[in-house]
Amino acid sequence: MHETKIPFGERDGILFRAHEVENGLRCGCVCPGCQQPLNAANNGEKVIPHFRHAKSNDCFDGFREGVRRAAVALIAQHKQLMLPALIETVRVATQGGRLLEKKIELQPVVTTADSVERFVDLDGLRCHAVLHQSDRQLIIRIKLSARTEYERYRQLEALEHSSMEIALHNLTLEQINDPASFERAVLYDPATRRWIRSMRGEKLMAIVGEKLESLASELNAQWHFEQLKREVAEKARQLALDEEKAKLQLALDEHRAHQLQKASEQPPIDQDNTVKGRAALIAGTMLKAVQAWGAKAIECSACHLLSPPESQFCLYCDSQTSKVNQVVLSPDIIWTLGKRMRCSAKPEMSVKAAPQLIVRPDIELV
Ligand SMILES: [Zn+2]
Ligand SMILES: [Zn+2]
Structure with missing residues (x-):
């Protein structure tokens, strides 16, 4: 529509709207795009006044050129x-x-x-x-x-x-x-x-950018400082951890030496390493705990034998998987020991995790 209905016609270098000139070819206007004669349509109530090319041609600039020039003229006039x-x-x-x-x-x-x-x-x-x-x-x-x-x-x-x-x-x-x-x-x-x-x-x-950059560099410096602090703390934590590990290893080495010493002092008796034999040993350490250690002990997660409550390691085995857990026994456990051992999985697990004990428990077999 914009291409065929032209809002401005040009006469002697001046732009006119269609309602400002006579109807039809009498308007005397040319197209601001192609300079060809225009026909003004400003008659009749339903028609919005406009121009058309008098002879149809392929000009599409009439609308654009007219409106652009009229707009620029307004700007030049008003400044x-x-x-x-x-x-x-x-x-x-x-x-x-x-x-x-x-x-x-x-x-x-x-x-x-x-x-x-x-x-x-x-x-x-x-x-x-x-x-x-x-x-x-x-x-x-x-x-x-x-x-x-x-x-x-x-x-x-x-x-x-x-x-x-x-x-x-x-x-x-x-x-x-x-x-x-x-x-x-x-x-x-x-x-x-x-x-x-x-x-x-x-x-x-640019001004705002500079301000943000300076704020960012302050925050960056602070961040670097915090980062350094975090690194130092992490290093200290790692050091402490290594120290702890070394200490533990040292204690374990000492313990192993102590176990070997103790083993050499025990009379050379063949170990009963059957499940049944192990059940008897476990029950024996339980009994000892109730009678001699105030019902408290530590239990080895590998051989399941009980060691005195103050022990740091299992007294009997040297299993790699051995961890010790504190246990408190009920004193009346003595009466049910035999039955407990018969339906417990511990003796079997014990033989599996520690087939050979380094030190035999110092107990009366029950
Ligand atoms: Zn034209
Ligand atoms: Zn053990």
Whole structure:
């Protein structure tokens, strides 16, 4: 529709809306795109005034050229327009994994230019208007097609000037025909404009970025310090652990020597290493615990024999898997010992984990 209904006709270099001229070919206007004669349609209540090419041709520029030139003329006439809003977030990551963020927000404000240049070529780039304000320039692009002009924007972003876009491709013929709403859309409506590059925004972001960087470096230093402290503590913990392990090994070595000494002092009797024989030994150490050690003992997790409560290791076996657990026995266990051993799995487990004992328990066999 935009391509066939043309909102502005040109006569003697001046743009007219269709309702401002005579109907039909008498309007005396040409197309702002191809300079071919136009036909004004401004008769009848249902018709929104517009122009059409008098003879159909393949020109699609009538709408774009007219609206663009009318918009630039407004800007040149008023030397004033609303700047777009700017919302950006500056982010800086710390070494500790935190993300420092600060939002920058510039509200839309009206700016006034000293002068306005129309249709300027800057490094081969067609700028629709350039606003001059003391030593600063603001480049304006009037957007009249729905597609994004990535290449143009890339070129504009490379220039050391602020640049903004005013998008007018969504305006209806009625909005364009109404001078007040057209003026609002071109000069003031925050919804039609956005920054391509904002030098002021960039300066602000640089300042905020510097502040965040300095905060980040403070946090990084603190983090490094904490990290160092963690490393030192970890090293100390590891050292203490190693020391503990060495101590334990030393105690175990001493214990093994003690076991061998004790074994050499025992009369050489053949060990009964059957399950039944082991059951008798376990029961014997239980009895001894009740009678001689105040019903307290430590139980070996490998051979299941009981050693005196103050022992650090199992007195009898040298099983690698041996751990000792404190146990408290019920004194009346004596009466049920035989029965207990018969239905216990411990004697069998004992023979399996420690087939040969280093030291024989010093007990009366029951
Ligand atoms: Zn045309
Ligand atoms: Zn043991």
